[in-house]
Amino acid sequence: GEDVEQSxxxxxxxGDSSVINCTYTDSSSTYLYWYKQEPGAGLQLLxxxxxxxxxxxxxxxxxxxxxxxxxxxxxIADTQTGDSAIYFCAEYDKLIFGTGTRLQVFP
Amino acid sequence: DAGVIQSPRHEVTExxxxxxxxxxxxxxxxSLFWYRQTMMRGLELLIYFNNNVPIDDSGMPEDRFSxxxxxxxxxxxxxxxSEPRDSAVYFCASSFGQVAGFGPGTRLTVL
Numbered sequence: 001g002e003d004v005e006q007s008x009x010x011x012x013x014x015g016d017s018s019v020i021n022c023t024y025t026d027s028s029s030t031y032l033y034w035y036k037q038e039p040g041a042g043l044q045l046l047x048x049x050x051x052x053x054x055x056x057x058x059x060x061x062x063x064x065x066x067x068x069x070x071x072x073x074x075x076i077a078d079t080q081t082g083d084s085a086i087y088f089c090a091e092y093d094k095l096i097f098g099t100g101t102r103l104q105v106f107p
Numbered sequence: 108d109a110g111v112i113q114s115p116r117h118e119v120t121e122x123x124x125x126x127x128x129x130x131x132x133x134x135x136x137x138s139l140f141w142y143r144q145t146m147m148r149g150l151e152l153l154i155y156f157n158n159n160v161p162i163d164d165s166g167m168p169e170d171r172f173s174x175x176x177x178x179x180x181x182x183x184x185x186x187x188x189s190e191p192r193d194s195a196v197y198f199c200a201s202s203f204g205q206v207a208g209f210g211p212g213t214r215l216t217v218l
Contacts, residue, residue: 043209097150
């Protein structure tokens with residue numbers, strides 16, 4: 001079946017860039033998403049990329065997609081303490097989520 | 108615009124009781140998803156509907172779990188009988204094309 005995998009933890013210093021990686025198996029995915037979940041809260045859609053694109057930039061967020069390797073990444077520029085959360089990638093057609101990466105930002 | 112609406116937000120029940128979780132998707136969305144989130148298992152897709160029809164329920168853990176979508180604006184997830192290991196946060200999401208939204212979740216505690 002479809003699978004989406006992420007590393008579990010990432011720690012960065014405030015002001016540095018963060019890069020969160022994701023691999024997926026379903027080559028028929030039409031969209032790939034990044035969601036953010038803060039403690040005790042629901043999931044907030046950050047951005048998404050269509051499968052025929054290889055890059056999308058949205059303010060501090062840059063999404064890179066390598067469709068050949070089925071690899072997706074989210075780069076957060078100038079990471080702030082408010083960016084501390086769990087980040088999920090997800091693939092659509094079935095909206096399968098990865099395990100989530102807990103990003104911790106140190107001042 | 109209203110987002111995905113879930114009720115109740117919190118549910119505490121005793122083992123063996125029936126639990127019904129409710130979801131109202133975003134108007135115009137044609138796909139609906141139910142997820143369960145726990146520390147141990149992360150975010151699991153339980154079932155999803157397209158145009159009110161269940162497409163894939165392979166994530167439903169046991170026959171104690173059932174889901175319905177009688178119309179485009181309402182879905183239920185029922186657990187009967189409930190067990191302590193069902194304690195989790197249950198999320199509903201809806202989508203139309205690339206636009207997807209999540210509800211705030213129902214935190215279920217089964218004692």
